[in-house]
Amino acid sequence: IVHMAQEIKDKSEKDYQEVYNAIAVKLREEDEFDGYIGYGPVLTRLAWHSSGTWDKNNNTGGSFGGTYQFQKESNDPSNKGLHNGAEFLAPIHKQFPWLSHGDLYTLGGVVAIQELQGPVIPWRPGRVDLPEDMTPDNGRLPDAVYGADYVRNFFKRLDLNDQEVVALMGAHCLGRTHLQNTGFDGPWGAASNTFTNEFFLNLLNENWKLEKNEAKNMQWNSPKGYMMLPTDHALIEDDKYMAYVKLYATNNDKFFEDFAKAFKKLLEGGITFPQSTPTYRFETLDSQGL
Numbered sequence: 576i577v578h579m580a581q582e583i584k585d586k587s588e589k590d591y592q593e594v595y596n597a598i599a600v601k602l603r604e605e606d607e608f609d610g611y612i613g614y615g616p617v618l619t620r621l622a623w624h625s626s627g628t629w630d631k632n633n634n635t636g637g638s639f640g641g642t643y644q645f646q647k648e649s650n651d652p653s654n655k656g657l658h659n660g661a662e663f664l665a666p667i668h669k670q671f672p673w674l675s676h677g678d679l680y681t682l683g684g685v686v687a688i689q690e691l692q693g694p695v696i697p698w699r700p701g702r703v704d705l706p707e708d709m710t711p712d713n714g715r716l717p718d719a720v721y722g723a724d725y726v727r728n729f730f731k732r733l734d735l736n737d738q739e740v741v742a743l744m745g746a747h748c749l750g751r752t753h754l755q756n757t758g759f760d761g762p763w764g765a766a767s768n769t770f771t772n773e774f775f776l777n778l779l780n781e782n783w784k785l786e787k788n789e790a791k792n793m794q795w796n797s798p799k800g801y802m803m804l805p806t807d808h809a810l811i812e813d814d815k816y817m818a819y820v821k822l823y824a825t826n827n828d829k830f831f832e833d834f835a836k837a838f839k840k841l842l843e844g845g846i847t848f849p850q851s852t853p854t855y856r857f858e859t860l861d862s863q864g865l
């Protein structure tokens with residue numbers, strides 16, 4: 576299967592910056608969601624889950640067709656809680672009906688990362704809505720209970736190497752787990768809505784204890800009330816992953832640079848863009864003085 580992005584002839588950078596700004600203003604205004612965490616983390620997870628269904632071996636799934644809009648995909652147990660992100664974006668789709676669902680879900684993640692003070696994520700438009708029967712089967716997204724070998728093998732399907740995997744996992748600096756969504760709980764107290772390299776610093780500096788949680792799942796907890804999934808903790812159980820954890824814990828610029836590249840790659844998996852497609856680097860609201 577070839578997913579050829581369409582050439583968007585009648586929309587300019589200004590048009591896409593307008594969509595970016597509409598999402599960013601709504602994000603700034605609706606700050607009370609999920610105990611004042613806001614919508615940034617769940618929008619980030621929606622962009623990742625709508626892209627993470629890609630299978631490089633047969634080029635099925637991925638962000639191109641916007642198939643998260645169909646219940647077969649949005650009802651995947653792996654996607655529990657993401658309807659909050661989709662409902663947040665629904666009015667944006669109404670306001671800009673010319674934007675495809677695939678472009679909408681991925682752009683939502685780009686806005687979230689940038690407005691939460693993360694790196695600029697270069698982004699290209701042109702994803703094309705596919706019919707419901709092209710929706711990939713459930714079960715293509717990763718489980719949280721396994722170790723480093725599972726994580727490494729899982730991300731091969733998305734064509735992502737050790738360095739890209741560790742960089743991407745740094746997004747777990749945002750938001751929190753919710754017992755009723757995934758059977759994991761915490762961190763307790765203030766979960767973060769600012770994009771930093773803290774995930775790596777916490778992995779290295781906290782005193783982690785493996786405990787069974789209320790849903791009978793094992794997770795790593797620290798005296799400060801932080802938590803890590805088994806797949807998070809796997810990054811300091813494996814020498815190759817550990818090297819990148821240390822790199823990103825000590826070099827925030829390198830983390831930002833590598834995260835931006837890996838997140839763009841994740842959001843574009845399986846898509847062939849025409850040479851003429853522009854790559855947009857959007858301004859944040861702050862940098863526009865808005």
Ligand code: HEM
Pocket residue numbers: 616617619620623655656717718719720726743744746747749750751752753754756757758759804806838
């Ligand atoms: C081994 C791979 C991964 C596993 C097993 C995993 C698992 C999870 C789980 C269990 C949650 C909690 C969801 C909930 O209970 O509401 C979560 C949240 C989250 N994940 Fe991941 N994740 C992985 C990779 C990623 C990647 C690659 C990204 C983005 C680049 C990401 C971004 C997020 C964000 C932002 C949240 C917070 C969502 C919220 O606060 O509502 N995750 N993840």
Ligand SMILES: N/N=c1\cc[nH]c2ccccc12
Pocket residue numbers: 747748749750751752761762766767802803804807
């Ligand atoms: N602070 N938030 C997290 C810390 C470690 N791992 C996570 C996994 C998913 C969501 C949030 C976190």
